[in-house]
Amino acid sequence: MMIASPSLPTIRASAVKFRYGDATILDGIDFELMRGKTLSLLGPSGCGKTTLLRLIAGLLAPSEGSLSIGGEIVADAAQNKFLPPEKRNLGMVFQDYALWPHLSVAENVSFPLEMRGGIGKAERETRTLSALQRVGLEAMRDRRPSDLSGGQQQRVAIARALVAEPQIILFDEPLSNLDRELRESMVGELAHLIASLDLTAVYVTHDHSEAMTLADEIAVMRGGQIVQLASPDTLIERPATPEIAEFLRLGTIVDLEWRSSHWYLIGGEEALWPGGPRHSAKAKVLLPLRSVTLREISAGGLPAIVLRSHFRGDAHLVTVQPTNAQGIELQLLSPTRLKPGDMIGVSIDPQSVLWFDGGVPASRSSRTPALEPV
Numbered sequence: 001m002m003i004a005s006p007s008l009p010t011i012r013a014s015a016v017k018f019r020y021g022d023a024t025i026l027d028g029i030d031f032e033l034m035r036g037k038t039l040s041l042l043g044p045s046g047c048g049k050t051t052l053l054r055l056i057a058g059l060l061a062p063s064e065g066s067l068s069i070g071g072e073i074v075a076d077a078a079q080n081k082f083l084p085p086e087k088r089n090l091g092m093v094f095q096d097y098a099l100w101p102h103l104s105v106a107e108n109v110s111f112p113l114e115m116r117g118g119i120g121k122a123e124r125e126t127r128t129l130s131a132l133q134r135v136g137l138e139a140m141r142d143r144r145p146s147d148l149s150g151g152q153q154q155r156v157a158i159a160r161a162l163v164a165e166p167q168i169i170l171f172d173e174p175l176s177n178l179d180r181e182l183r184e185s186m187v188g189e190l191a192h193l194i195a196s197l198d199l200t201a202v203y204v205t206h207d208h209s210e211a212m213t214l215a216d217e218i219a220v221m222r223g224g225q226i227v228q229l230a231s232p233d234t235l236i237e238r239p240a241t242p243e244i245a246e247f248l249r250l251g252t253i254v255d256l257e258w259r260s261s262h263w264y265l266i267g268g269e270e271a272l273w274p275g276g277p278r279h280s281a282k283a284k285v286l287l288p289l290r291s292v293t294l295r296e297i298s299a300g301g302l303p304a305i306v307l308r309s310h311f312r313g314d315a316h317l318v319t320v321q322p323t324n325a326q327g328i329e330l331q332l333l334s335p336t337r338l339k340p341g342d343m344i345g346v347s348i349d350p351q352s353v354l355w356f357d358g359g360v361p362a363s364r365s366s367r368t369p370a371l372e373p374v
């Protein structure tokens with residue numbers, strides 16, 4: 001068995017490209033994943049995340065570049081080297097868990113060992129029990145999957161992926177077919193399990209909140225490339241581009257213009273702030289939800305009209321349009337319900353605004369320096 005050293009990356013992808021005929025599906029993928037960490041491949045449909053997972057699993061071979069797992073090269077296009085899935089020591093958890101309904105929990109979990117062959121019955125039973133113990137399901141070993149809750153079924157799928165003691169577990173959108181409520185409750189459970197089992201995992205999802213909840217690192221993908229690879233905290237604090245900030249729903253992206261020594265919303269009549277970082281006459285900024293608040297117009301708030309509002313968790317998420325800056329929409333959280341058409345005042349806290357400098361990755365220093373709202 002390949003043993004990964006704790007100091008070495010468990011997965012390394014170097015300049016990986018993948019083509020279907022003339023179409024380039026993955027274009028220059030580079031990343032490293034250290035032991036015990038979870039990497040989420042996050043991106044919209046068609047960006048190439050499933051293709052990348054399949055390359056790691058050995059279900060596809062790269063057109064260019066190389067992949068290594070546990071220090072061993074498993075695919076290298078230049079050297080024509082390719083290790084099939086069964087030689088890569090990986091476990092997989094699929095959409096809907098793919099449990100056999102006619103087999104018991106224990107039979108489902110021991111299935112990969114039977115398929116592998118060469119492992120005696122007693123050894124299979126010991127390993128199956130150990131995998132079930134790790135996910136806390138040994139008492140349910142004789143039940144059918146249909147007699148378990150969704151969370152318990154998920155744990156059976158993980159026990160099955162763990163039973164052969166793989167060095168990495170690959171999760172292929174395991175929660176994507178569940179309804180939102182169930183998904184939200186299961187993602188927390190899954191995050192706990194991944195952390196407590198100290199798994200090294202690659203987790204494909206198109207749901208940013210799922211990735212933010214359970215991954216140590218997130219590779220945000222678009223058009224066959226990784227456009228930013230960072231921890232959830234860094235992505236929130238420093239999204240590299242307005243598009244990434246928008247995809248992660250970190251707030252509202254707006255365009256500003258510089259006139260008479262002040263920043264204005266494009267076409268807006270009320271000055272937002274004097275001074276501030278200035279690289280050109282125009283700027284794109286991210287307004288995180290917390291940066292926009294209600295403020296009486298008489299106290300200097302920007303006049304705005306409520307477009308829509310819906311309740312989320314403990315407040316109303318309200319979308320407004322400043323009356324003197326057509327085409328711009330801002331979002332804020334309001335403790336009280338506001339109705340479409342209501343006239344309100346809003347204020348934007350310059351300290352919370354993140355400035356993008358012509359698409360160049362934002363940095364902490366691009367937070368607005370101390371300024372007073374006008």
Ligand SMILES: Nc1ncnc2c1ncn2[C@@H]1O[C@H](COP(=O)(O)OP(=O)(O)OP(=O)(O)O)[C@@H](O)[C@H]1O
Binds near residue numbers: 023044047
């Ligand atoms: N067998 C194939 N032949 C040609 N193109 C393919 C094939 N399979 C996938 N593609 C294309 O490769 C691109 C990436 O597909 P992939 O399934 O990796 O995306 P994804 O990000 O996982 O999307 P989703 O979330 O919808 O599964 C898509 O444009 C898809 O149409």
